[in-house]
Amino acid sequence: MTNTAPPPSPLDLLGRPTADRIGAGAHLNGFGGFHGGLTVALMAAAMRGEAPGLPLRSVTARFHRPISDEFRLETSLTRAGRSLTAVGAKAVTAKGMHVEASAVLGSPKAAEWAEFAPAMPEAPPVEECEIFAIPSEFVPISAYLEIRPVGPNRPYAGGKEPELTAWIRLVGDERPPDALRFILLMDALAPSYAAVLSTLALVPTVELTVRTGENLDRTSSPWILLRARTRSATVDGWVDEEIDAWGPDGAHLGSAQQLRIIRTD
Template structure:
């Protein structure tokens, strides 16, 4: 189900990312700037070149300011040991530092230990769920994705529970997500805390950590099922959110954690 704008969409960009510099083109914008998950995926791509024989275990991005124009990416190897390595990357522009990321890589190891993973929530298949249309003038990058919510919860609908569950995919092609697409898609949903809000306020990301699971290497569908849940929220507006992902066959694909903050003004 390719789209008509797949030649320079996020999937194509991640499949062959340019080195060094990027333009914050309008179709790659999220809410208020270059999409955060896409930016973190590009930084992750930059870290991969330092450790081509290792697998990403975790990447954390700290978002200092939104990206609204061209930016450059630089990366460096911090430490390389027998079983793991740490690589950092930065997104900068003339305005200064925008995002600083730190990635942990490791060797997969022998399959000697009992795996543990959360079970997928009960959900009908994607084609039985209605499309949640986000106006592209509001979030331009949404034109490259399709989101099909599971259940009745919606962002800013004043619901009782700070949780959102939805099927998500890129529309550019029918490829299953690789590591870079996974990092991007883990930031595809609205903040789960928005499910209990009844007015439109910003809940931007301050820090995003993505941890791919072993099942991601066996993913066979472009669809992933995301469950985003606010674990805790302070009266001051700081949000602790967890996001889990599964393949349509129930295989656990990995997790993300977001630190967000509500900005009413």
């Protein structure tokens, strides 16, 4: 009798050394390819290896084409300074580079500057919100995500506002998110523009930037509240999206920006 190991989960991959080749199993696909947020989280893990001990402040990735095959990560140290360090990375398959990324790491000197952060929107507690099930055949990686929407907006429901708000966590994960899991979760909602669509159109990511806040290190819950909003959209399909995240205590955990493009083919 042969024992077949289950396919690796997102948490399995994030816990492995990033020097290994990564199998792009279809069970980890988002829209049409290996999930973008998971890709960026793995690239961030690899880039942190170039600057051990420094906290990650920001990571930006540009997606040139979907990943559907085994890939490897290549990193390079761009600049090492006293306060800030910059690192670059590429996700490469046998067909060439698919994603390129850069990260800023560092720890500025302690100071007492005034703090500002977006206020958390009104939201019921997690346990009062119903689970929103995404068909895994449509977005396979959704099997690893628990999403509980807040408010009336839903993807592809023909609403009036291009905004989505939801509590979210990784299924079965009781730990508060670290920087890598946070990057993955920041790309876990459907595109906010989909809230105004009534028919299926893909809105893939062209560029994603995630910035972590200091409160991320202090949060104690696996749940984060995401609010994704389309800031602007053009008639030819370019979408500028902003995303903010809070813990259940109202502390702002970080933010993200996405450049998307609407596609019907």
